[in-house]
Every structure is written in structure tokens, then in C-alpha cells.
Amino acid sequence: ISAKMFSKACKYAINSMVFLATLPEGQERAGIKDIAFAINSPEAFTAKILQTLVRENLLLSIKGPNGGFEISEEGRKSPLYRIVQVIDGDSIFVGCALGLQECSESHPCAVHHKFKAIRDHLTGMMMTTTLRDMALGIQTGISFLKT
Amino acid sequence: ISAKMFSKACKYAINSMVFLATLPEGQERAGIKDIAFAINSPEAFTAKILQTLVRENLLLSIKGPNGGFEISEEGRKSPLYRIVQVIDGDSIFVGCALGLQECSESHPCAVHHKFKAIRDHLTGMMMTTTLRDMALGIQTGISFLKT
DNA sequence: AATATAAAAGATAAAAACATCCTTTAAATT
DNA sequence: AATTTAAAGGATGTTTTTATCTTTTATATT
Numbered sequence A, B: 001i002s003a004k005m006f007s008k009a010c011k012y013a014i015n016s017m018v019f020l021a022t023l024p025e026g027q028e029r030a031g032i033k034d035i036a037f038a039i040n041s042p043e044a045f046t047a048k049i050l051q052t053l054v055r056e057n058l059l060l061s062i063k064g065p066n067g068g069f070e071i072s073e074e075g076r077k078s079p080l081y082r083i084v085q086v087i088d089g090d091s092i093f094v095g096c097a098l099g100l101q102e103c104s105e106s107h108p109c110a111v112h113h114k115f116k117a118i119r120d121h122l123t124g125m126m127m128t129t130t131l132r133d134m135a136l137g138i139q140t141g142i143s144f145l146k147t
Numbered sequence C: 001a002a003t004a005t006a007a008a009a010g011a012t013a014a015a016a017a018c019a020t021c022c023t024t025t026a027a028a029t030t
Numbered sequence D: 001a002a003t004t005t006a007a008a009g010g011a012t013g014t015t016t017t018t019a020t021c022t023t024t025t026a027t028a029t030t
Helices: A008-022 A032-039 A043-055 A073-077 A080-088 A112-128 A131-139 B008-022 B032-039 B043-055 B073-077 B080-088 B112-128 B131-139
Strands: A059-062 A068-071 B059-062 B068-071
Touching: A008 A032, A008 A043, A008 A068, A008 A080, A008 A131, A032 A043, A032 A068, A043 A059, A043 A080, A073 A131, A080 A112, A112 B112, B008 B032, B008 B043, B008 B068, B008 B080, B008 B131, B032 B043, B032 B068, B043 B059, B043 B080, B073 B131, B080 B112
Parallel strands: none
Antiparallel strands: A059 A068, B059 B068
């Protein structure tokens, strides 16, 4: 058994978006093959996930020769939070750590307050982190998309 | 798809331990039926999880009439961190948020530093939170194990 | 010793997540 | 218009997680 902050689908989604964000102006489009290679993910599965991002208007997709995916206006303005929300829902940001159906200030689980601090920390970070920040790290060789 | 800080198995493990920690001196043992009822979990599945906790010496189990589970010496001294580690492993504390196999200071993912802060926050909290703390909240009616 | 109780162990099943493959649709090029 | 390219959509398969059921083992009581 293994706990995870994000699902694999979500990790692929984030890395795909970051990769697309690293592409230079004028050629900001990439096909699924290139994306999957860049982030070392299974191609078909990644394609499915990108479909969701397209449906949710974070990506644009173009069919046919020279087609591919690119980040939409909305995607460019969206915080990391939004990608997670679209793929994993927001249970990681609001759900009870111990599984209580109704966990709140008035009916808290045994670690409600301590966890709230962590969730808020996480939420704040995800709300303020942008693709641009992340892409910049990749572009300058400070951070990496694979291995 | 849904991300989760802890697996269900782990939540059941934690809640079971907390419930056992709330039992008064002299009758600190409970059977699987009582435990599962107290934390609103599936009985058979919870039993499996407790087996692991017994194997890892966080719990003692006694078979036969008046048998059941109780927290071991080691269990009583262990931080919440240990329960998670036993059931979910420590990937939540050390794993890469974006799935990089080798994610480190020298080869970081795009959110390595920001996530490190959160993981450290989480780890610190889990290392310092004790069953006793949690049980006290339950006993005083400040916090809850179910609904 | 026989019986009842309760956990351990093992087999099996259901659901969710992860993943692939094949067909269809849309767009560009010849 | 025919052909090629590439994503969308649908069906299907695999693995992991969650869950249940049955049999076995250990302990206490009669």
C-alpha cells in the first residue's frame, strides 16, 4: 500500500503542462509522443489525461498534421491548484485526513487542527505556484521533468 | 481519481490505535468487532490491518475468550508517523510529489523545494503527535472517531 | 477433555487506478 | 478528392487497493 499526495494521472498532467510551458514562443505546441517522451510517461494513458485537460479548457488540442497540444489562455493563468483539482478533485485540499465523512471545526477528527495547518500550507503553495515558475526552473536546468 | 494523504487501510489503522488508546486503565483491550464499530470501518478488512500492526509490534493480540487487541509498550511510545510508515510506507514523507524516480537537491523536480517544506511540516507533525494527545481529544469529547 | 471464543491465515471477490489498443473524427498536404 | 497525420472516443486489459468469507490456530472456561 502506498499513500500519495497526487495520483499518477495528476503527476502526468502537471508534468505535461510544465513541459508545454517550457516550449519557446512561436513553437509552443507539442504532440502526445513528444510530451510522453519528455516526461517519461505512458503515451496512451497520458493522452487520456490530456483529453480531460482539453475538456476543462486548460489545454487546446489541434488535430491533423502539425497538430498537438498547447496551453490555453486559461491554462496559462491557472495555478497548479487548478490542474490538481481537474484531475484529482480537491479532496487533498479539503478532505479529512482520517476519513471522517463530516470533519469540521464543530465535529473534528483527532488531528483536524494539526492537519488543517498542513492542508492550508499545501493549498497556499499550490495556489501561488504557476506553470511559468516551474517552466523557468526546467528551462534554466535547475530542475527536471524526468529520471 | 482521488489523491489521498493516507490510504484507507492507514486511516483505519490510525483510528483503531486511537480508539484503543482511549480505553481506560484496567480494560485497555478490545475485540475487532468493538474496534470496527467504534471507528465505523469494515470489520474483516480492519482485522487484516491490525494483523500488520501486531506483526510490527505496535499492538498485542490475545486469542480466545476475552481476547482482543491492545496497544503494546512499543505502540504506546510510537509517534503517529510510525503507524503510517508501517501501513503506507514512508513514500508520503520522502517521495517525489511529481513522480521523479530520483528527486533530490541535486536533481530536483519542478516543485521540489516548495514540496520539501510541506513534507517536512507533515513529517514534523506526525513525529510529534502521539496517540495520547489524540486519545485525550476523543475522551474529552473535543474530537471524534466517526460520522 | 470438550466447548466456546476470538484472532491468524489463506482464498477469493469487487472496485478503483493505471494502462493499452483499435476505431473514428478532424485537419493539413498532395 | 485522396492521403496522411494526429487527437478523440470507446472498448478492453492489468494491477493495486479495498473488502469479504472460510478455515485454522490459540486461549479460556466448563
